[in-house]
Structure formats: structure tokens, C-alpha cells
Amino acid sequence: MHHIPDASTPSKQPPSWLSALLSLILPGAGQGYLGFYARGAGILVTILGLTVLILWRGNAALWAAVLGIWVWNVWDAWQMARGRRPRMAIPALLAILVIYSLAFITTEVQPRRMVTGWSSMAPYVRALFRPELFEYPTEDRVGSAPILVPCVEPLPEPSRKPTEHPRLILDKPCASVGDPLTIRGEGFFPNFQGELWWVSPIGDVQRVIVDHQPATFMTDDQGRFEITIIVPLAVPISEQPPPGQTQTHQIRAEQHKPYGNPQPTQTLRLIWEKIGETIALAFLATVLGAVLALPFSFLAARNLMYHNRVTRGVYYLVRTALNIVRSIETLMWAIIFAVWVGLGPFGGMLALMIHTIAALGKLYSEAIESIDPGPIEALRATGANELQVIVYAVVPQILPAFASFTLYRWDINVRMSTVIGLISDAGIGFLVIQWIRLNRFSAMATAILAIMFVVTALDYASSLIRKRLIEGVPPRPDRSPWVTWGIRGVVIGLLTVIFFWSWHVAEVDFTELVTGMPAGMRMAKAFAVPDLFDRPTEAHAIRQPLPVPCSVMTPPPPPSSGPRVVLEPACGQVGDPLTITGYDLPPHTQVSIRWEMPDGSFLRVKSNCCTTDDQGMVQVHTRISPLMEITPESPPGHVGYVGIHWEEIVGGPRLSKTVKTVADLALVTLLMALLATTFSSAIAMPLSFFAARNVMGESLPGRIIYNLFRLGFNLTRSVEPMILVLIMAAWVGAGPFAGVLALIFNNIPNLGKLFSETIEDIDPGPVEAIVATGANKLQTLVYAVIPQLVPPFLAFILYQWDINIRMSTVIGFVGGGGIGQQFRLWVGLNQYDKAGAAVWAIVIMVWSMDYLSARAREKLV
Amino acid sequence: MLIVENLTKVFPGGTVALKNVSFQVEDGEFLAVIGLSGSGKSTLLRCINRLIDPTEGRVIWHDQDITAAQGQELRHIRRQIGMIFQQFNLVKRSTVLTNVLAGRLGYAHPIWSLFHIFPKEDYERAYANLERVGIPEKAHVRADQLSGGQQQRVAIARALMQEPKLMLADEPVASLDPVLAHSILRYLETLNKEDGITVICSLHFLDLVHRYATRVIGLKDGELVFDGHPSELTPEKFKEVYGEEAEMVTVSGEMNRYESR
Numbered sequence A: 001m002h003h004i005p006d007a008s009t010p011s012k013q014p015p016s017w018l019s020a021l022l023s024l025i026l027p028g029a030g031q032g033y034l035g036f037y038a039r040g041a042g043i044l045v046t047i048l049g050l051t052v053l054i055l056w057r058g059n060a061a062l063w064a065a066v067l068g069i070w071v072w073n074v075w076d077a078w079q080m081a082r083g084r085r086p087r088m089a090i091p092a093l094l095a096i097l098v099i100y101s102l103a104f105i106t107t108e109v110q111p112r113r114m115v116t117g118w119s120s121m122a123p124y125v126r127a128l129f130r131p132e133l134f135e136y137p138t139e140d141r142v143g144s145a146p147i148l149v150p151c152v153e154p155l156p157e158p159s160r161k162p163t164e165h166p167r168l169i170l171d172k173p174c175a176s177v178g179d180p181l182t183i184r185g186e187g188f189f190p191n192f193q194g195e196l197w198w199v200s201p202i203g204d205v206q207r208v209i210v211d212h213q214p215a216t217f218m219t220d221d222q223g224r225f226e227i228t229i230i231v232p233l234a235v236p237i238s239e240q241p242p243p244g245q246t247q248t249h250q251i252r253a254e255q256h257k258p259y260g261n262p263q264p265t266q267t268l269r270l271i272w273e274k275i276g277e278t279i280a281l282a283f284l285a286t287v288l289g290a291v292l293a294l295p296f297s298f299l300a301a302r303n304l305m306y307h308n309r310v311t312r313g314v315y316y317l318v319r320t321a322l323n324i325v326r327s328i329e330t331l332m333w334a335i336i337f338a339v340w341v342g343l344g345p346f347g348g349m350l351a352l353m354i355h356t357i358a359a360l361g362k363l364y365s366e367a368i369e370s371i372d373p374g375p376i377e378a379l380r381a382t383g384a385n386e387l388q389v390i391v392y393a394v395v396p397q398i399l400p401a402f403a404s405f406t407l408y409r410w411d412i413n414v415r416m417s418t419v420i421g422l423i424s425d426a427g428i429g430f431l432v433i434q435w436i437r438l439n440r441f442s443a444m445a446t447a448i449l450a451i452m453f454v455v456t457a458l459d460y461a462s463s464l465i466r467k468r469l470i471e472g473v474p475p476r477p478d479r480s481p482w483v484t485w486g487i488r489g490v491v492i493g494l495l496t497v498i499f500f501w502s503w504h505v506a507e508v509d510f511t512e513l514v515t516g517m518p519a520g521m522r523m524a525k526a527f528a529v530p531d532l533f534d535r536p537t538e539a540h541a542i543r544q545p546l547p548v549p550c551s552v553m554t555p556p557p558p559p560s561s562g563p564r565v566v567l568e569p570a571c572g573q574v575g576d577p578l579t580i581t582g583y584d585l586p587p588h589t590q591v592s593i594r595w596e597m598p599d600g601s602f603l604r605v606k607s608n609c610c611t612t613d614d615q616g617m618v619q620v621h622t623r624i625s626p627l628m629e630i631t632p633e634s635p636p637g638h639v640g641y642v643g644i645h646w647e648e649i650v651g652g653p654r655l656s657k658t659v660k661t662v663a664d665l666a667l668v669t670l671l672m673a674l675l676a677t678t679f680s681s682a683i684a685m686p687l688s689f690f691a692a693r694n695v696m697g698e699s700l701p702g703r704i705i706y707n708l709f710r711l712g713f714n715l716t717r718s719v720e721p722m723i724l725v726l727i728m729a730a731w732v733g734a735g736p737f738a739g740v741l742a743l744i745f746n747n748i749p750n751l752g753k754l755f756s757e758t759i760e761d762i763d764p765g766p767v768e769a770i771v772a773t774g775a776n777k778l779q780t781l782v783y784a785v786i787p788q789l790v791p792p793f794l795a796f797i798l799y800q801w802d803i804n805i806r807m808s809t810v811i812g813f814v815g816g817g818g819i820g821q822q823f824r825l826w827v828g829l830n831q832y833d834k835a836g837a838a839v840w841a842i843v844i845m846v847w848s849m850d851y852l853s854a855r856a857r858e859k860l861v
Numbered sequence B: 001m002l003i004v005e006n007l008t009k010v011f012p013g014g015t016v017a018l019k020n021v022s023f024q025v026e027d028g029e030f031l032a033v034i035g036l037s038g039s040g041k042s043t044l045l046r047c048i049n050r051l052i053d054p055t056e057g058r059v060i061w062h063d064q065d066i067t068a069a070q071g072q073e074l075r076h077i078r079r080q081i082g083m084i085f086q087q088f089n090l091v092k093r094s095t096v097l098t099n100v101l102a103g104r105l106g107y108a109h110p111i112w113s114l115f116h117i118f119p120k121e122d123y124e125r126a127y128a129n130l131e132r133v134g135i136p137e138k139a140h141v142r143a144d145q146l147s148g149g150q151q152q153r154v155a156i157a158r159a160l161m162q163e164p165k166l167m168l169a170d171e172p173v174a175s176l177d178p179v180l181a182h183s184i185l186r187y188l189e190t191l192n193k194e195d196g197i198t199v200i201c202s203l204h205f206l207d208l209v210h211r212y213a214t215r216v217i218g219l220k221d222g223e224l225v226f227d228g229h230p231s232e233l234t235p236e237k238f239k240e241v242y243g244e245e246a247e248m249v250t251v252s253g254e255m256n257r258y259e260s261r
């Protein structure tokens, strides 16, 4: 019952059926005719857009929704002609329905797989609760004895020796698979448990299974035991020894007796080392990136560069370059640098650094743009010179912003550095992906837990520093300047040490940039000229029979004109010299000359052959291949041919297949981000109330829940989607769905944290005022709480959407689907022109989405 | 009649904000509450409409025990008691109209109101109240687009939507400059004189108390230390309320300057 003021109703009322008819013919036309151009255009664009989407990714049922919008549009035009203004809820809902249905289809969302795949996911989850942290050093006793499988006559000597102490005694020297075998052991640790292993002839080791359980034994007081097992199938059927022969297997009994104090596991030591590398890369990239970003930031600051045409040109150039570099994700840079300087920490550091330069360059330049000219003016007025003005009026204004941006970037770089190892051998991510490949779940879980704790701790540390930066350090006049400078000295010294250590760990070697230049340049060139167009071609082939030997048939003579193959001699024996000549082919064309064998298969006569000359002639000297020979086994009535194949261009340039693939995948990527953002927002919203202090109150259970949620958010937030997707791929299978799930699991805590902080910042005044009017709880929520939450929530959702777009471009590197998967494949195949097309598509997509969400954000404030 | 009996409030931290406060307010009075900041004025006002639950004591209004009321009953009492605040407490991002209509929530349909649907009379009432506080043209403007004085008028309009019999005002003019302070208090005075609404208003400036109140109570560290006619508030009494070092400060010096321009 809102009274909407009647806006701009056209003065002369046309008949209402006319506008309805117009809209029936062309959606939106009726509205446009009535003077509501924006509304009409909106309707038309919506219907057209949805039509294109459905045609592209189609599902026929969705046409119903488009039809619904069409019908609504007719009704709307009719109503508008009568001076009403219907709400847009119905068409908006229908459009959303279509987009989300397409998103579900395209990203292959199949919740069922979350159930069916659970069994393969379970070991990962279980492992998280059983990390490999510490173990006791052990004293080991290992006894082994050879056994021959199967039994043969006469029995050869086994090729391996038994151990003397401890000793295993078998009840027979040989056995067949499935036979029972009794093993007695002597000289082991008394009253202690041990395990039995079976070693195959090539050294593969497997646990011996008895009654579906891994076999263990228990020794008596004298350190003896006895156990009966079944001989396992240790060698695949296909590699069993031929009849009459046998192979030496081995049975091994092991006891590991712990002593002394627990020690960190090997896993933990490796993680420790790689975490160090992770931090070193992040640190070095942040420091170098920040330093290198400085000059660019000044060049990209509007207020400094807008004075004349030249500097303005530089401004736009630098801005654009920074934006392009920034819209290519760090991991994509990692792939690019892996081609350039090779796999390893240095390439990873460069990737982090270049993205840091671009991101910080932009943020710094914005800080410069927002400085207050007041103090500068004031200082000039005192008669200070330019340098003094900079030191006293400019630097103090930009320093805090620079510092906090740098710190913020450091947080991001730490996270990124944990995943750079998924691409190259650098940082903790490398261990994660290795261990996942080796199915070492508990080691992988240990690494993920390490990431959680280290990233959370570093986050916490930098939040403390940030707080100090914002609040300023309280002056300590009582402290002597010696102490102050001493502390500063120690901090600076420490940072310097960390810097050089990082330099060392990152294996920085700038000469690699030069030596890798050719590969890098080749890629850069291909990227600059992406594979956008190709021309349609038609395949042609001509052939001439080649009877081997001559007795098979008399070959018909080649045609005297037109494209033809001439063989010299026309027939012969295997190994005879042969000259193949093609005449009247299209000039300067790549052709392929093939042996076409009697059975129909073919082989190139020469690889990388050949190109026709000016006259369209091509010639090859070779010898007759044995493949061409007609033998008694060849199918009767067949003969071999020599063929020349080529492709001719028919028609003009058109968009290449790559472009279509890239456009397709860009859409998938976009829809992945859409689904992830939607679902995670919907889930994070209710959860965030549990992590808001003012909601949970000061009671003990309230505080416990609050802290649990906070901690949960912080810990899970620190695992990058790139790592999550490895696990999700095991759960629901590699593909876009896994990518969406990984993003969701990462977004929920991120959004949850931001949402809950917003809830904590809510102004209690309006809530109090609404309660005072006698409103009930729900009314208070709707009238005092939600209006305060909606704009910031939407802003955070848009922000997450931006991040998700970027993330979904790379999540495919490790099984998350979308454009990243194809990009990595193309780079792997050295098809850089195709990879280049993908990069440009990403740049365009990221840009346009950034622009749209920036516009949307402006509307929110 | 409003009866406050032995009201005591101890906050969870242990702060005793009110100590055994008792007084009565006749219908139609304009009661000013004075006291230093932290003396318990806000706590007292909020105990009256139960935004804060008192630790001990009772508040009785028109024979209803507010301190014992719960749920629906409490909300029905609250909707008869308007309240305005120092910080206006408007929902900044909602329109003025929505803010004013929110004053009607205690009467509105519990479901429909969740979708911002109110009966037609409520819209008419809202426009009428905006007219009354002098800003009918601002109905469709967002609340954060208004100046402080205008916002406080919206807040009064919101309170008027409740058709209150009692109006609580917690330092309603402390964030406004002197000219606006008088205009807001004049609205309260009109409500008090013309509509017979009882007003309980905490104030800081003594001249405002003298000018508008029919009765004054003074709080010091949560205790009632003065109860009488404004004319009885002598400098000695004032020192008792505000402490020995306090100086009498009035808003009128500045007032005169504004008016002499």
C-alpha cells in the first residue's frame, strides 16, 4: 500500500491495446512507445540475453521462463498504458531462475555426488584428526626369509638370503598363491607386537593380510612366535613367470620398539622446512613488490600526472598495465614464470612479486590521490621548499596508508605462497599436492593443519601491527632515546636478516630471467597475438598404387595432368630406391606424403615433410618400406598406395575454435563464481550471527559459541580454495562442481567473519528506539537491524564476487574446472597462442566484472 | 499517574546506577531530570519503559505494574509511552516515512508489518504527524539526508505515531545547537500543554529547566537528591546535585547572542 507517486505519465493516452500489441511483437516496444525507454530496453535486453544463453547452453524447459517474461511484458505494457506501474518481481524472478538453472547445468552441480563420493572423501576428513606430529624413535628388529612361488621341479636356490638374527623359519621352501604357509620366528623382542610384510621379486612391499586384517604377531617370553598365512598374489597375473619357472619372494617380520622421548616426525620436519620457504617467498615478494610498486604508483596517480598531455598519457599507460597484470591471478603468473625461469622457488617468488607490484601500485596511487592538499598549502605558506613540503606534508599523509596496504598485501601473499607449490616446487603447497598424489592422507592433513595455524598466527600478528598503525604508537617520553633506537635497531636488523635468509631460500637468480628469455619471449609473442581467427580448410588427397612385389598387379599409369603422384619405379621390391613426385599441387603448401598400407593404415614417408615449390611440385627420395609388401597374410585383393595429403583454405578468416572454447569456459567460470558467491552468502549469513559478540551476549554458553565460531572461521579461512579443491575433487570428482564447492568452503568463513563484524558494528540506538515503540522481536529485526545490515552485506558479497571471479580463473589448475584447466593444458602442450586467448578472455572478464561491481557498490552507499 | 517505588539498578559489572529511587508523576506534568553525566538519568528513563530491567523496585503506571509485565502486555504498555533520544536513533538508511511508520509497529499487524505494509490510516497519520513537526516535504527522503534538528523532529513524529500518554525524552537537545534546542523543547511543551501528554525529560541546561519544566528531580550517583519546583532549585541545591566545584552554566548567554543578531 505504498503510494508510488505517478511519474511522468504521457499527456496524451494512446489506447492501451496498442502498446500491448507492440510489446507482443517486440518485447519492450510498448513500454518504449509510452516513453519509458529504459524499462523497454531493460526488458528487451533481458529477453535477448536469456535467449542467447539458452541457445548456447540450452535446456529446452527454460524457454517457458522466457515465454513467461514475454507474457508479463505484454501485460506490463497494457497496465502502463493505463497509468499503472507493475512491479518487476515476477520477470526478475524468472530471469534469475533461468540464470541459476543454467549455472547448475553448466557447472555440473550434482549434490548426489556429495553422498556417493563420501567414501572417497572420508579418509581425508579422518586424517585431519590424526596428524603426524611426533613419534618415538624406535629400535627395530627385522627378520626375513625367502620363499619361491610357485613350486617347480627342480627347485632352484632362492635369489635372496635369509637373516640370521632374528630368524624366520618357514614350513616349506616353496608355495603357490593361495597355499597356507606357517612361519616361525626366533630372536625377536620378547612379549612385543610385530607386523608381517610380503616383498615381491621386484621389491614391492605389502602388508600380509589374514582374515581381512593386516597380519600382526605377538612374541612369547623367548621372543618367538608362530603364525599361519595364505600366500598372496604379489605379482600381477600378466607378469607371472612362464610355466616351469619360479620367482623368489620374501617374507619380512618387523618389530619397532619405541624408546626415549618423542621426536618430530619426518613429515613434520619437511613441513617445517617448506613453511619456512612459504614465508620466505611471501616476505621477499612483499618487500621487493612494495619497493618496485613505488615508482609506478607515482606515475599512476591522477593528481600528479594530470597536468599535461604527455604525463597524462603515461598515467593511462601505467594504469592500464597495472590493471592487466593485476587481473591475471598470481597462480597464472606462476605458470608463466615456470615456462620462463623453470620450476622452483624463484619463479614462484616472481609470480607473487609481479602481482604484488600491480596490486600495491594501484592501492598506493589511490592513497596518493586522496591526500589532503590543505597541509601542503599551509606548509608552502610558511615558505617551505618543495622537498620540505614532501617530507612534512606529503609523507606523513601517505605513510600510514602505504604501511597498512603493504601489511594487507603481506597477508594475501602468505596465503598465495601456500598454494604456489601446486604449480611449481615451492612452498608448502608442493607437499600437499605430492602427498595427495601418494595417498598419504595423514601427512597431507598435517600440512593443511600447519597452514591453518601458521596463516592464522601470522594474520593475528599483522592485525596487532595494523592496530598499532591505526591508533599510532603512544609516545614514551620516559624511555631514553638509546632504548628507543636500540629497539628500532634490533627490529631493522631482524628484518634485514629475514630478508637475506628469504633471498637465499627463494634461490633468487636474476640471470635465469635472461637465460630463460627465449622461452619467455616465445610465450610473450604468442600471448600478444592470440589465436583468435582461423580459416576454413578442405582436405585433399591423391594416391597411386605401389605393387610390392611387381607380380601383385600392373599399376595403372598416373593421369597426365592435374594433381598426381608419380612413382619411379612404378613397382618394386622392399628396399628398392623410390622417387615420389607430386605434380600440379597448390604452390607453397605443406603436404604430407604417406605409405598407405594394404590393411588401410598409413605412415608418413618422412616426418616434417614437405612443402611444394612455385610450380606446385614436391619430390622425395626414399626406399620402399617393408610395410608395403603384399604377403600371404595380407587381405586378398588389396594393394598399398603412396598418397599425398594437403589442406586448402576455402573462404575468409573466421573466429577460431579456440575462441569458442574460451568463450564457453569463460561462461562456465563466471557461473562458477556466481553459484559459489550465492551459496556461501546464504550459508554465511545465518552463521555469522553466532560469531557476533553483541548477539551471543556475555553469558558463558554465549561466549563459548562465539569463540568457537570465531576460531572456526579464522582457521578454515586460512586454507585457500586451491588446496580445498584437491580434496573436493576426491569427493565429487574433478570439474566445475568441485571448484564451486572449494570456493564455497573458503567463502563461508571469509564472509562469515566480515558479516559478523558488521553485526557487531550495528548502531544499538535505532534498535532501542524501535523496541521502545512496543515492536516485537521480529519487527525490531525487520525495522532496525536488517536495514543496517543490508548495504554492508551486499558490499561484502560484491567484494567476494570479485575475488571469486579471479579465483575461478585458476581453480581449474588443480581439478576445479573452468578456464584455468584449459589454460594449464594449453601451456603444457606449448600452445601459447591458445593460452594467450584464454589470458585475454580472463583479463576482459575480470575487468568488466570489476567495473560492474564497482558501479553496483557506488549505488549501495 | 506514574509511581516509581524504590527503584534500584545494579549493572552486571557491579555499577550501581540507581539507588532506591522513589517519586511520583501526575498526569500532565513536565518533569525535568537533572544530574551529572553518569548520575543515572538514562538508566532511570529506560527502567520506566523497561528497555532496562530494574534490579529492585517497581514502576506503576495507571495501576499497571510495568516491572512485572512481560511479552504482549509489556509491548502494549510500551506503545503508549513514546521515547526520544539524544542521538535521535533513526534508521539512517530508511526513508523518513518508514521511520515514522515504525512508530506504529506496536499497533500494526505482526505479519503484514514485516513486509512494510500498514493500513491506510497509518499513512495518513504519518503524513499528519510530519506536518505537525513541520517537515511534510521530507517524507520520501532518506533519514541520513536530514540535519540534526530535522532528524529529532522525525523522531518526535515517530513517537507521536504511538499516540502516547507519556513521553520520555533522554537529553533530546544535547546534540543540537541552542536555537534548535528551544524549537524541539517547544514541540514537547505543545504536546504537554495541548495534548496533555506527560513528559519526562532529562536536561543539562538549567535555563531550559526553568523555562519548560513544571517540576524537577535531581539525581546524584544514582540517588534522588532533589524533588521540587524549578524555582526551588537554588544555587545551593544546584551544588548539591552537581557537586561542589560545579559552576552554573546556562545556554541563555549564547541564546541571547543568537537572538540579538
Ligand SMILES: Nc1ncnc2c1ncn2[C@@H]1O[C@H](COP(=O)(O)OP(=O)(O)O)[C@@H](O)[C@H]1O
Residues within 6 Å of the ligand: B011, B012, B013, B015, B016, B017, B035, B036, B037, B038, B039, B040, B041, B042, B043, B044
Ligand atoms: N549497559 C550498562 N552496563 C554497565 N554499566 C552501565 C550501563 N549503562 C550505564 N552504565 C553505568 O551506569 C551509570 C549511570 O549511567 P547513565 O544512566 O547512562 O547516566 P546518565 O544518563 O545520567 O549519564 C554510569 O556509571 C554508567 O557507566
Ligand SMILES: [Mg+2]
Residues within 6 Å of the ligand: B038, B041, B042, B043, B170, B171
Ligand atoms: Mg545519558
